[in-house]
Amino acid sequence: MTLPTYVVPGSLTLPSTTSTTAIYGTLRKALIDYVSPSTDTLAGFVGTRIWVRAAPADPVFPYLTLRLDRVSLPEFNGYRETAILEVQGVGKPDSQLPLVESAMDIVDQAMTSLTASSSGLMVCRGRTRQTVPQLTDPADSSVVAVVANYELFLWPRVLTARAV
Amino acid sequence: MTAPLTGYTATLPSDVLLDSGVLYAGATVFGAFAGGLKFDPGLTYRNVEFDGKRSPVKGIDRKMMQMPKLTGTVIQLSTTNVGQLEPGATSATGVTAVTAAGGWTGASQSFTPKRAANLLAAGDYLSDIRAIWLRGSGTFVQVYFRSALCTKYDITSQDGSEIAIAIELEARLAFGETGYTNVGDAPYRIEYLNAV
Numbered sequence: 001m002t003l004p005t006y007v008v009p010g011s012l013t014l015p016s017t018t019s020t021t022a023i024y025g026t027l028r029k030a031l032i033d034y035v036s037p038s039t040d041t042l043a044g045f046v047g048t049r050i051w052v053r054a055a056p057a058d059p060v061f062p063y064l065t066l067r068l069d070r071v072s073l074p075e076f077n078g079y080r081e082t083a084i085l086e087v088q089g090v091g092k093p094d095s096q097l098p099l100v101e102s103a104m105d106i107v108d109q110a111m112t113s114l115t116a117s118s119s120g121l122m123v124c125r126g127r128t129r130q131t132v133p134q135l136t137d138p139a140d141s142s143v144v145a146v147v148a149n150y151e152l153f154l155w156p157r158v159l160t161a162r163a164v
Numbered sequence: 165m166t167a168p169l170t171g172y173t174a175t176l177p178s179d180v181l182l183d184s185g186v187l188y189a190g191a192t193v194f195g196a197f198a199g200g201l202k203f204d205p206g207l208t209y210r211n212v213e214f215d216g217k218r219s220p221v222k223g224i225d226r227k228m229m230q231m232p233k234l235t236g237t238v239i240q241l242s243t244t245n246v247g248q249l250e251p252g253a254t255s256a257t258g259v260t261a262v263t264a265a266g267g268w269t270g271a272s273q274s275f276t277p278k279r280a281a282n283l284l285a286a287g288d289y290l291s292d293i294r295a296i297w298l299r300g301s302g303t304f305v306q307v308y309f310r311s312a313l314c315t316k317y318d319i320t321s322q323d324g325s326e327i328a329i330a331i332e333l334e335a336r337l338a339f340g341e342t343g344y345t346n347v348g349d350a351p352y353r354i355e356y357l358n359a360v
Binding site for chain 1: 167168169170172174176177178180182183266298299300302
């Protein structure tokens with residue numbers, strides 16, 4: 001197993017849980033590939049603007065960001081982990097709120113049905129979601145956002161590779 | 165450095181069973197459950213006794229009884245469900261049957277449970293009961309009862325919450341059907357499916 005040092009387009013073989021970077025890539029790909037029952041995709045709302053941790057400078061709105069909090073408990077010798085995936089949907093101006101909410105509806109569907117077992121195991125079912133209250137001065141009140149937290153459990157290869 | 169001992173194998177991501185599963189009656193979902201499903205094959209073994217025996221001995225075990233059972237708590241009660249919980253119940257549609265019983269109006273269907281002491285008819289039994297679970301691989305595993313009977317249920321309500329109907333479905337040997345021709349045959353199957 002070789003851990004990635006830099007990520008450029010095409011450098012990750014996905015889906016994969018062989019590294020944290022690959023886990024992010026797998027989650028991002030799952031979101032991009034998901035087609036809703038009404039045949040909507042995230043591409044119609046945010047294109048491929050799904051970033052890890054933060055968007056680049058001067059981003060095109062709306063966009064999504066991903067951030068993971070991960071915990072391994074001693075019950076499984078650290079092989080199994082639970083994680084919270086925080087997804088932020090950000091739009092500007094505030095007229096983009098319906099766009100952001102709709103994009104997050106698709107994220108909800110994609111993530112709460114996620115079962116990925118082709119490399120380790122990654123499962124998500126539960127979530128919480130909040131629409132961020134309107135920002136006031138000195139913050140930019142024209143920015144709208146929705147924040148959702150998805151509860152996952154994983155048997156990621158980056159940890160289980162020690163066992164088999 | 166030695167890695168910690170673990171039961172993890174490379175096939176766990178495919179073989180692990182996920183979520184609470186779904187109960188089907190025929191091709192129809194039985195209903196929404198809370199707390200998952202439980203299957204108990206209800207097996208009883210007897211290790212033949214003899215004077216001087218000091219421990220159970222390999223080779224003299226007999227499977228004596230099979231009482232396979234699926235249990236769970238369903239949170240809905242459709243008219244279809246009533247028929248499934250009350251084997252052989254008959255129903256009458258219309259206001260007359262209901263008002264005659266209690267003077268209420270507005271309801272339109274009354275179920276009369278089957279009279280006691282009579283044998284159940286073949287049509288009173290449930291057919292093709294399946295508890296189906298999702299595997300990590302995306303395929304499915306099921307416990308299958310070709311024939312079954314709801315032998316026990318109770319209804320519990322709670323303020324501010326959904327109703328809880330604890331049910332027990334026992335398998336019955338569909339004697340005479342293909343695969344069930346001997347009284348010792350198991351009345352259940354455990355099957356792997358690629359799709360549901």
